[in-house]
Amino acid sequence: xxxxxxxxxxxxxxxxxxxxxxxxxxxxxxxxxxxxxxxxxxxxxxxxxxxxxxxxxxxxxxxxxxxxxxxxxxxxxxxxxxxxxxxxxxxxxxxxxxxxxxxxxxxxxxxxxxxxxxxxxxxxxxxxxxxxxxxxxxxxxxxxxxxxxxxxxxxxxxxxxxxxxxxxxxxxxxxxxxxxxxxxxxxxxxxxxxxxxxxxxxxxxxxxxxxxxxxxxxxxxxxxxxxxxxxxxxxxxxxxxxxxxxxxx
Amino acid sequence: xxxxxxxxxxxxxxxxxxxxxxxxxxxxxxxxxxxxxxxxxxxxxxxxxxxxxxxxxxxxxxxxxxxxxxxxxxxxxxxxxxxxxxxxxxxxxxxxxxxxxxxxxxxxxxxxxxxxxxxxxxxxxxxxxxxxxxxxxxxxxxxxxxxxxxxxxxxxxxxxxxxxxxxxxxxxxxxxxxxxxxxxxxxxxxxxxxxxxxxxxxxxxxxxxxxxxxxxxxxxxxxxxxxxxxxxxxxxxxxxxxxxxxxxxxxxxxxxxxxxxxxxxxxxxxxxxxxxxxxxxxxxxxxxxxxxxxxxxxxxxxxxxxxxxxxxxxxxxxxxxxxxxxxxxxxxxxxxxxxxxxxxxxxxxxxxxxxxxxxxxxxxxxxxxxxxxxxxxxxxxxxxxxxxxxxxxxxxxxxxxxxx
Numbered sequence: 001x002x003x004x005x006x007x008x009x010x011x012x013x014x015x016x017x018x019x020x021x022x023x024x025x026x027x028x029x030x031x032x033x034x035x036x037x038x039x040x041x042x043x044x045x046x047x048x049x050x051x052x053x054x055x056x057x058x059x060x061x062x063x064x065x066x067x068x069x070x071x072x073x074x075x076x077x078x079x080x081x082x083x084x085x086x087x088x089x090x091x092x093x094x095x096x097x098x099x100x101x102x103x104x105x106x107x108x109x110x111x112x113x114x115x116x117x118x119x120x121x122x123x124x125x126x127x128x129x130x131x132x133x134x135x136x137x138x139x140x141x142x143x144x145x146x147x148x149x150x151x152x153x154x155x156x157x158x159x160x161x162x163x164x165x166x167x168x169x170x171x172x173x174x175x176x177x178x179x180x181x182x183x184x185x186x187x188x189x190x191x192x193x194x195x196x197x198x199x200x201x202x203x204x205x206x207x208x209x210x211x212x213x214x215x216x217x218x219x220x221x222x223x224x225x226x227x228x229x230x231x232x233x234x235x236x237x238x239x240x241x242x243x244x245x246x247x248x249x
Numbered sequence: 250x251x252x253x254x255x256x257x258x259x260x261x262x263x264x265x266x267x268x269x270x271x272x273x274x275x276x277x278x279x280x281x282x283x284x285x286x287x288x289x290x291x292x293x294x295x296x297x298x299x300x301x302x303x304x305x306x307x308x309x310x311x312x313x314x315x316x317x318x319x320x321x322x323x324x325x326x327x328x329x330x331x332x333x334x335x336x337x338x339x340x341x342x343x344x345x346x347x348x349x350x351x352x353x354x355x356x357x358x359x360x361x362x363x364x365x366x367x368x369x370x371x372x373x374x375x376x377x378x379x380x381x382x383x384x385x386x387x388x389x390x391x392x393x394x395x396x397x398x399x400x401x402x403x404x405x406x407x408x409x410x411x412x413x414x415x416x417x418x419x420x421x422x423x424x425x426x427x428x429x430x431x432x433x434x435x436x437x438x439x440x441x442x443x444x445x446x447x448x449x450x451x452x453x454x455x456x457x458x459x460x461x462x463x464x465x466x467x468x469x470x471x472x473x474x475x476x477x478x479x480x481x482x483x484x485x486x487x488x489x490x491x492x493x494x495x496x497x498x499x500x501x502x503x504x505x506x507x508x509x510x511x512x513x514x515x516x517x518x519x520x521x522x523x524x525x526x527x528x529x530x531x532x533x534x535x536x537x538x539x540x541x542x543x544x545x546x547x548x549x550x551x552x553x554x555x556x557x558x559x560x561x562x563x564x565x566x567x568x569x570x571x572x573x574x575x576x577x578x579x580x581x582x583x584x585x586x587x588x589x590x591x592x593x594x595x596x597x598x599x600x601x602x603x604x605x606x607x608x609x610x611x612x613x614x615x616x617x618x619x620x621x622x623x624x625x626x627x628x629x630x631x632x633x634x635x636x637x638x639x640x641x642x643x644x645x646x647x648x649x650x651x652x653x
Contacts, residue, residue: 075549075648095646096553103551110651114546118257123250130250131551175550 022182022215023049023072028081030067030238041067042078043238051182052213054206056226059235065219066187068235072217073106073185074098086182103131107176107214109186113168115160115175121167122147122156125174132179139178146174150204166197173201177208183215190222202228251556255563259571262536266568269532273627274572276525280518280623281580285613287510289588293608295496297438298503301375303496304343304468305477306484311492313465317349317362319420322463329467329488338476341373345466346454350417352397352447357405361397361447363415365454374470377435377448384409384433392453395429398443399436407431415449419459427457438608522626525569526634533565533638544642545650554643561639562632569631573624584615 025047031040041064049055057065070076071083074090082089090101102108107128115124122143129139147153150170160168169189176184184205190198202225209216218225226232234242259266299305308329313321323329326344333342346365351358368386371377377396378386387394395413407413409431416426429449437443455463471477477495484493497504537544544557594602595609602609 070648073549075646075651099548099551099553102549106551108549110546114543116254116543116547118254118261123253127250128550131556 022051022086023047024084025068025072026082026084028068028071028078028083030064030071030076030078041238042071044081045235045238045240047233047240049215049217051215052209054209054216054228054230056218056220056229056232057235058221058226058232059241060221062237063235064238065221065235067238069185069187069217069219072183073108074101103128105182107179107181107184109169109173109176109184109189111188111191113160113165113172113192115168115171117160120157120159121152121163121171124160124171125178127175128179128181134179142178142180143174146178149207150174150200166193166200169193169197170201170204173204177205177214180212181214183217186216186218186220188220188222189218190220190225195224198222198224251560252563255560256567258536258540258560259564259567265532265535269528269568270572272528273525273569274576276521277572277576277623277627278580280521281577281584281615282613283517283521284514284619284623285584285588285615286592286611287514288616289611289613290607291507291510292614293612294503295507297608298496298500299474300470301380301437302439302442303499304374305471305474305496306469306481307494307499308467308469308484308488309465309492309494311490314492314494317347317465319348319418319458319460322346322460322465323467323491326462326464326467329491332487333467333469336480338471338473338480340470340472341370342467342469343367343370343374344451344464345468346451346458346460346463347465348417348454348458350415352401352405353414353416354405354407354411356407359401359405360445361401361415362445363417363454364446364448365451366448367451371448374468380435380437381433382436384431387432387448387450389450389452391432392450392456393429394432394450396433396435396448397431398446399434400440400443401445401447402431402434404444409434415447415457417454417457419457421459425457427453429453518623518626522630526630529565529569529631529634530637532568533561533635534641536564537561537638537642541642541645541650545645545647548643549647549651557643558639561642562635565635565638566628566631569627569634570624573627577620581615584613587613 025045028042028045028047029040030042031038033039045064045068047068057068059065067076071078072085074093077091081091083091085101085105090098093101115121116127119127125143125146126139129142143156144153147156150173152167152170152174155163155167155171160171163171169192173186173189176186186205190201193201205216206228208214216229218229220226230246232242232244232246233240234244308323310321310323312318330342330344333339344367348363348365350361350363352361366377368377368389372386381396382399384396387396395415397407397413402408411431413429413431414426415429416424419425435443435448451464455461469480471480481493481495547557548554589612591610591612593610
């Protein structure tokens with residue numbers, strides 16, 4: 001495996017290798033104790049993801065998809081095991097470094113859009129780029145391109161409350177993609193969308209996956225998503241029960 | 250961007266924000282009103298002291314103020330008089346011959362301070378003619394006329410034209426009495442003065458005391474208050490053997506009031522702002538708790554805790570100071586209006602204010618130099634009010650907030 005890493009200002013090493021393993025989750029476990037009853041959400045999972053993968057984590061509700069996604073995104077910590085991202089164990093990072101890590105490397109798409117209601121669609125999409133202090137002309141260039149790609153150019157100055165569910169989710173996806181993160185972690189991104197909107201959204205993500213080489217990980221049980229990903233990892237009761245490369249492309 | 254989000258966040262619940270803005274505005278108005286009333290009262294009291302009681306500066310023989318003995322008169326008063334006449338800072342001055350004595354009428358007796366005056370000078374220096382409520386100011390040649398205060402006239406039940414006997418100890422130590430006719434009754438803003446001070450012509454009291462053109466006191470009224478310290482310094486150098494005092498040492502109780510009024514207004518402001526801060530804090534707490542999911546999501550996206558805290562602090566500051574550009578000019582205009590028209594408080598306690606030496610009509614004045622400190626105090630209130638909501642906003646980790 002050819003790997004060349006460079007220390008970034010966030011303390012996270014950036015990946016330069018084309019085929020390197022960018023995410024290496026090793027023997028991770030997580031147990032929750034709601035009401036004092038321990039529930040093992042994740043059981044000794046090993047997971048390796050390479051750059052540019054388009055992966056779906058599938059499984060029934062409660063199988064641990066979201067928990068795994070959150071741990072990869074540095075939102076949640078495993079009880080044991082390690083998660084190496086670009087050779088840095090993110091389970092050992094401080095909260096402040098995790099925030100920077102998320103800011104510079106991960107784009108999140110949440111199930112319920114989670115746009116900031118007081119910002120316009122464009123401001124929402126720019127949110128992460130603004131936190132990254134990207135210059136205005138670069139932001140505008142990127143935002144114009146993305147809004148055009150998703151057909152929302154005329155909705156840039158509209159607040160989320162004036163957008164439909166599908167439009168809001170598209171803006172949420174734009175927010176995740178705008179800063180060109182290494183990884184896009186999407187939790188049930190199509191759960192609240194009709195088929196047309198869902199396909200539209202997946203087309204955009206596939207297009208950017210091809211063009212920009214971002215790694216996508218979806219947590220989903222939506223067959224429309226599963227049919228379009230390149231790799232499907234199935235979880236049941238917190239364990240990986242299958243990991244298949246699809247022949248979609 | 251944080252500023253933009255914070256600004257827009259305060260308008261998410263307009264009614265709630267407006268209620269808190271109105272309460273902050275009311276507090277600010279009340280604070281400015283308190284400061285203005287206090288300032289107005291104090292300035293009025295100082296003017297009363299200077300223009301009707303002591304003048305800016307008084308000159309005495311060194312022992313006179315401690316022991317008002319007849320023999321403690323000012324030596325060479327003409328020298329001082331000439332100096333004052335040539336001093337461009339002096340508006341007017343009045344020479345007085347003073348003696349402690351006994352006032353007797355058919356209905357009673359009272360200890361009094363008898364002040365021998367030159368009426369034409371007193372008109373300028375102490376505005377005595379303006380205080381006459383009944384009768385008239387004694388003319389210079391009226392050697393049998395006497396003026397007494399309203400309070401004393403009520404105490405002894407004396408009426409105009411009645412005969413009054415004054416008894417004093419003359420310069421030889423002999424008791425001597427003279428009869429006077431009550432020509433006028435005056436009323437100042439100070440009940441204590443009205444009960445004690447009686448005025449006769451300088452000629453009469455000098456005759457009673459067997460003093461020849463001797464005086465005990467020179468009261469100096471300057472052209473402006475700002476010249477007082479400089480004149481005081483000069484006179485002390487020029488007349489080192491005399492006691493030269495400003496109104497501040499002659500009326501220490503007034504000086505104490507003036508110097509402590511800032512503390513009183515500050516304490517009242519702090520109490521007001523503490524009450525306001527609870528309102529702001531409550532509003533911000535509601536706002537923060539309603540947005541826990543949203544702040545969790547922002548943290549998940551990469552917005553650091555400090556940025557979230559900064560946003561909440563900004564929201565609190567905006568809520569607190571948003572009304573300043575409107576309320577302060579409004580308050581200043583209102584104060585200006587009442588500063589000219591005056592607020593008549595006679596219905597609230599005329600006698601009480603009179604007994605403390607205050608005028609019953611207050612002309613509020615807002616000292617503009619206190620405006621920055623008032624705004625800073627409000628700013629500090631906002632910061633203090635934001636501590637709990639800010640702390641609460643970053644209590645949950647992103648995952649806890651998103652799960653909730």
